[in-house]
Amino acid sequence: MTFQRARNEEQRGIRRRAILDTAAAMLSEMPVADLSLNELSRRVGLAKSNVLRYFESREAVLLVLLDDFLGTWLAALAQELEAGIDPHAALEERADLLARILSQSLAAQKVMCDLFGAQGGVLEHNVSVEVVKAHKRSSLAKVADMSELLRRHVPELGERAQFFCLLSLLSAGALAAYAPPPASLVAAYAEEPALGALHMEPCDALHSAFAATLLGLLPRK
Incomplete structure (x- = not known):
């Protein structure tokens, strides 16, 4: 080209x-x-x-790309939640469905999660103040959109929805570094299965983390 x-x-x-x-x-x-x-x-x-x-730099390209991926993903997530959560279900069921759908959706977004994992340590370096400000404005707006989306299905989250959204995205970014595991690790687990006792697939790990977080954030009877 x-x-x-x-x-x-x-x-x-x-x-x-x-x-x-x-x-x-x-x-x-x-x-x-x-x-x-x-x-x-x-x-x-x-x-x-x-x-x-x-x-202005490679990192500036990747920050804009992260914003693009996040916007596209949120549009898809809205449809997934709409199709998967019964608004008349009990709070516990809606919360579990939210954790499950969100974990599956994020686990499928490997590139976006890779970018989130690199955001603090790589992407926000070697860029000007103006680029960072533009990125943060866009990110704050999208987190607000995500918070409103989750409250639509679990209104009991209230103002805690924003914290849950931030934690969800950070967790997905952190776990992205471990998937897929390198060939040497796969071979080690095959030769000595006990070494993989704490290994979890990203989707399962995210679901467990999201479910536990929601349990702590949502009001109790």
């Missing part, structure tokens, strides 16, 4: 979208740490200096 020089806002928007789409495709092949600006530039068909006209 090669581009002529962008001469108007529409063309610049097309260039930005191409960079983001190429980065997203790369993350389906490799972890965040392996995505380099040089390879991104090569794949998108622009000189590295030209990519830096649209995004």
Whole structure:
């Protein structure tokens, strides 16, 4: 893919979208740490200096991509919760369904969770104050949307919904580093099964964590 020089806002928007789409495709092949600006530039068909006209750094690309993934995922989550939770069910049942649906949905978002896992230690470094401010504004708005979405199905969460949302996203990001396990770990478990006594699949671990957190946050009879 090669581009002529962008001469108007529409063309610049097309260039930005191409960079983001190429980065997203790369993350389906490799972890965040392996995505380099040089390879991104090569794949998108622009000189590295030209990519830096649209995004000030590799990390700036990934922060925008994280915002994009989060927005798309929230739209899908809304449909999953609407289809999976009976609004007339008892609180305990709705809370368990919320924990189950949310854990399954997040576990399926490997790239987004990888980005969340790298957010504090990598993505928010090597970027300007303005880029961080724009990212935080977008993130706060999306967490507010997520909080409202969860309250729609479990209104008993009240103001605690925001804390639960933050904890859910952070937990999913932290667990992303462990999935899938490296070949050496799989081999070790196969040779000595006792070593895997505490191993949990990400979806199961998230479900247990979310269910326990909801138990502590929701009002008791």
